[in-house]
Amino acid sequence: MAQPDTRSDAAPLGVDPDWWRQAVVYQVYPRSFADATGDGIGDIPGVTSRVGYLRELGVDAVWLSPFYPSALADGGYDVDDYRNVDPRLGTLDDFDAMVTALHDAGIRVIVDIVPNHSSNRHVWFQEALASPKGSRARDRYVFRDGLGENGELPPSDWQSVFGGPAWEPVGDGQWYLHIFATEQPDLNWADREVRDDFLHTLRFWSDRGVDGFRVDVAHGLAKGLPEVLPSAAELAEIEKLADGTHALWDRDEVHEIYAEWRAVFDEYTPPRTAVAEAWVAASRRARYASADGLGQAFNFDLLEADFDAAQFRDIITFNLEQAAASGSSSTWVLSNHDVVRHATRYGLPARGTGPDRDTVKSGTAWLLSGGTAPVLDEAGGLRKAHAATLVLLGLPGSAYLYQGEELGLQEVADIPAEERQDPTFFRTDGGEIGRDGCRVPIPWTTSGPSFGFGAGGSHLPQPAGFGASSVEAEEGDPASTLSLYRRALALRHELQGAETLEWIDGDGPDVLAFRRPDGWLIVANMGETSIPLPAGEVLLASDPVDGAELPPATTVWMRAAG
Numbered sequence: 001m002a003q004p005d006t007r008s009d010a011a012p013l014g015v016d017p018d019w020w021r022q023a024v025v026y027q028v029y030p031r032s033f034a035d036a037t038g039d040g041i042g043d044i045p046g047v048t049s050r051v052g053y054l055r056e057l058g059v060d061a062v063w064l065s066p067f068y069p070s071a072l073a074d075g076g077y078d079v080d081d082y083r084n085v086d087p088r089l090g091t092l093d094d095f096d097a098m099v100t101a102l103h104d105a106g107i108r109v110i111v112d113i114v115p116n117h118s119s120n121r122h123v124w125f126q127e128a129l130a131s132p133k134g135s136r137a138r139d140r141y142v143f144r145d146g147l148g149e150n151g152e153l154p155p156s157d158w159q160s161v162f163g164g165p166a167w168e169p170v171g172d173g174q175w176y177l178h179i180f181a182t183e184q185p186d187l188n189w190a191d192r193e194v195r196d197d198f199l200h201t202l203r204f205w206s207d208r209g210v211d212g213f214r215v216d217v218a219h220g221l222a223k224g225l226p227e228v229l230p231s232a233a234e235l236a237e238i239e240k241l242a243d244g245t246h247a248l249w250d251r252d253e254v255h256e257i258y259a260e261w262r263a264v265f266d267e268y269t270p271p272r273t274a275v276a277e278a279w280v281a282a283s284r285r286a287r288y289a290s291a292d293g294l295g296q297a298f299n300f301d302l303l304e305a306d307f308d309a310a311q312f313r314d315i316i317t318f319n320l321e322q323a324a325a326s327g328s329s330s331t332w333v334l335s336n337h338d339v340v341r342h343a344t345r346y347g348l349p350a351r352g353t354g355p356d357r358d359t360v361k362s363g364t365a366w367l368l369s370g371g372t373a374p375v376l377d378e379a380g381g382l383r384k385a386h387a388a389t390l391v392l393l394g395l396p397g398s399a400y401l402y403q404g405e406e407l408g409l410q411e412v413a414d415i416p417a418e419e420r421q422d423p424t425f426f427r428t429d430g431g432e433i434g435r436d437g438c439r440v441p442i443p444w445t446t447s448g449p450s451f452g453f454g455a456g457g458s459h460l461p462q463p464a465g466f467g468a469s470s471v472e473a474e475e476g477d478p479a480s481t482l483s484l485y486r487r488a489l490a491l492r493h494e495l496q497g498a499e500t501l502e503w504i505d506g507d508g509p510d511v512l513a514f515r516r517p518d519g520w521l522i523v524a525n526m527g528e529t530s531i532p533l534p535a536g537e538v539l540l541a542s543d544p545v546d547g548a549e550l551p552p553a554t555t556v557w558m559r560a561a562g
């Protein structure tokens with residue numbers, strides 16, 4: 001196993017308050033990244049052991065998905081204790097050692113915070129269950145009397161995001177709300193103690209050197225539940241209004257919470273940062289990115305788009321305008337732990353054109369992954385993924401990468417039912433296959449147990465051919481996806497200047513071309529036929545470019561002639 005990086009030429013972190021604006025942030029899904037203990041589950045010492053790899057890759061920050069104590073009812077997004085490390089993943093000392101190693105390598109640390117719901121094993125929820133109706137303990141969650149003579153019916157017909165009812169009875173006529181899994185009771189953010197406890201948690205991790213937070217379900221915290229609850233159908237109509245009055249999502253009051261968080265972030269030098277995961281109408285996203293609030297919000301628009309120049313251009317234009325309006329920088333994402341990997345997405349028929357592209361759903365709320373489709377063109381998907389990634393990395397703003405995309409990993413579609421973990425799968429009786437396919441542990445070596453993930457097995461099955469996409473296989477190959485990412489990140493650091501771009505027109509509807517400061521040109525041929533290569537020096541190409549032509553599904557970074 002590689003040792004922590006100790007080279008002394010690592011960039012010092014400094015106190016630039018704007019470090020995040022154009023950062024490349026690499027998402028680590030800890031349970032599937034590197035397993036130092038050999039128990040089949042990735043852990044914090046595993047992350048530390050790979051700091052050299054991350055440094056070589058050239059990322060500015062790492063975002064860790066939850067590593068807190070959890071029964072893993074939802075991959076760790078069911079948190080038992082917000083201020084601790086899951087013993088299977090390590091200790092607080094291991095966490096501190098990881099932060100030090102990352103910081104020494106010039107890499108910042110962002111942690112996931114899950115404020116909408118705790119787990120049902122959280123001490124507060126256990127206390128609520130043991131306490132009577134109307135008690136203080138129940139106030140920290142969203143309890144309601146059931147309907148019917150003895151409260152035997154749910155308070156409303158609402159469905160959870162993962163499928164199945166959103167209310168669970170507790171046996172005394174009361175029910176609690178869980179917008180996600182049954183094991184994820186929603187917290188009551190109208191409660192002062194809940195608010196204060198999260199301020200405590202923000203300080204707890206900030207004091208340990210954490211540089212920022214990724215805020216899970218940031219649009220869900222404030223709830224407005226009237227005496228008579230609207231039906232699911234009524235809620236769906238209210239959602240379309242996108243006016244801040246929905247009972248569950250994106251209420252205006254949520255920003256009062258984030259103003260309090262901002263005051264905590266600003267107690268530190270540099271101020272701690274935050275990025276909101278907020279699945280809201282695009283027009284309302286900027287509120288979450290406000291400098292008085294979280295400061296940045298994810299834009300998932302590219303992740304929902306087809307490989308299509310017109311869609312990309314509209315999305316980029318809109319989001320740069322939004323970022324300018326809020327004073328934030330834009331966030332670009334093609335893959336994360338909730339969606340089908342983009343190398344696979346682009347190998348499936350485009351939305352609306354194929355029989356089963358629909359397994360990758362687009363929607364205002366969620367992308368739940370599919371996987372098997374009648375037609376999957378892996379090589380074509382990977383080629384488009386390379387091209388789209390060079391567009392993403394050429395844009396002003398920050399880029400969020402998901403572990404394994406730098407290896408060109410495909411979604412693992414054929415996980416047997418008995419090995420699946422995602423609650424989506426179980427709550428829909430297998431109707432939605434869920435998100436396990438993008439969470440399969442990373443292959444580090446060409447062979448060996450779990451392909452170098454650890455000395456033991458792998459908590460989700462890895463496909464037999466995974467070794468061909470391992471770090472070991474790719475790092476010596478100049479034509480590999482890993483080599484492309486390394487070159488792209490190194491060049492981006494050299495080229496990235498002001499947060500502006502200028503569109504270049506005239507190459508036809510399938511070409512996306514823009515100029516960045518200092519004569520850096522990005523040209524993507526997103527069509528199906530070659531086009532003439534613009535004049536200038538090719539700095540980097542997503543796939544080989546020979547002669548005077550830019551082949552289909554290829555992006556080049558160029559320096560303009562003259």
Ligand code: NOJ
Binds near residue numbers: 077114277337
């Ligand atoms: C969003 C997270 O990205 C996802 O993985 C999780 O299941 C839900 N929030 C619920 O916490």
